[in-house]
Amino acid sequence: MDDTPCRVAAVRDVGPDAVAIDVESPAEFDAAPGQFVKLTFEVDGEAESRFYTVSSPEVGDTFEITVGIDPEGTVGPILADLAPGDELTVSGPFGSDYYEGEPFAVVLAGGPGVGPAVGIAERALEEGNEAAVVYRDDDPIHGDRLDALADRGAFVRRLDADGDLDAATADALAAADADPQLFVYGFADFVDAATAAVEAAGGDAEGAKIENFG
Ligand SMILES: Cc1cc2nc3c(=O)[nH]c(=O)nc-3n(C[C@H](O)[C@H](O)[C@H](O)COP(=O)(O)OP(=O)(O)OC[C@H]3O[C@@H](n4cnc5c(N)ncnc54)[C@H](O)[C@@H]3O)c2cc1C
Incomplete structure (x- = not known):
């Protein structure tokens, strides 16, 4: 889908x-959690585009994105100020590293990477599959959805910046009773740490689906 005007249906803290x-x-939009869309804004007369990853398990009438707001960022504060009825310019979906019905999804997420993590885990459970989420963030978000996933039987481990990502990754892989598909979502420093953790745990880093936020 090329640049298309889309209305905001809801904004939640x-x-x-x-x-x-x-x-x-x-009408023609279809995407899986883990794919991303491009949003384009006009800022000081210039077009500014940023990518955001689908964080809802489905994309029926609406799809969800989860945005970590950098108050000094160019686009983040604009997204934080959106209200229902506002219009966004959207293109996509893009990306090949998304959930495709794998029997056991192990998702490693840093910062706003928890968006696709909860979307993928929810989709996996809805399809009768299994999921594990390891989430590292000093200011964790989506607490309700992570709690609900744990209540439904998913492996969920939350870490602060000093948390042991290697141990949590090893535990998540050990929780998988089927051959796990690894997913990694977050900014570059997290992607590096997560890839190292997968290798340390003897997991399939080469086969991981990885989306680097920049
Ligand atoms: C494929 C892809 C998918 C993405 N999906 C998401 C998503 O689902 N949710 C989301 O919030 N962002 C996502 N991003 C990042 C997003 O596109 C923007 O880069 C981000 O929102 C900052 O935009 P900005 O205009 O506010 O900041 P800018 O004016 O661009 O500058 C802010 C700078 O800080 C960096 N930055 C911002 N926050 C962090 C952080 N927490 N850790 C490290 N560096 C940071 C940015 O990369 C940038 O270099 C994705 C990026 C890519 C490439």
Whole structure:
């Protein structure tokens, strides 16, 4: 889908400096959690585009993105100020590293990477599959959805910046009773740490689906 005007259906605070935004899906739009869309804004007369990853398990009438707001960022504060009825310019979906019905999804997430993590885990459980989420963040978000996933039997481990990512990754892989598919979502420093943790745990880093936020 090329640049298309889409209305904002809802904006929810999901934790410190973070919002989840429901966007009305155009008729032809289809995407899986882990794929991403491009949003384009006009800032000081210039077009500014940023990517945001689908964080809802489905994309029926609406799809959700989860945004970590950098108050000094160019686009983040614009997204934080959105209200229902506002219009966004959306293209996509893009990306090949998304959930495709694998029997056991192990998702390693840093910062706003928890968006696709909860979307993938929810989709996996809805399809009768299994999921594990390891989430590292000093200011965790999406607490309600992570609690609900744990209540439904998913492995969920939350870590602060000093948490032991290697041990949590090894535990998540050990929880998998089927051959796990690894997913990694977050900014570059987290992706590096998560890839190292997978290798340390003897997991399949080469086969991991990885989306680097920049
Ligand atoms: C494929 C892809 C998918 C993405 N998906 C998401 C998503 O689902 N949710 C989301 O919030 N962002 C996501 N991003 C990042 C997003 O596109 C923007 O880069 C981010 O929101 C900052 O934009 P900005 O205009 O506010 O900041 P800018 O004016 O661009 O500058 C802020 C700078 O800080 C960096 N930055 C911002 N926050 C952090 C952080 N927590 N840790 C490390 N560096 C940081 C940015 O990369 C940038 O270099 C994704 C990026 C890519 C490439």
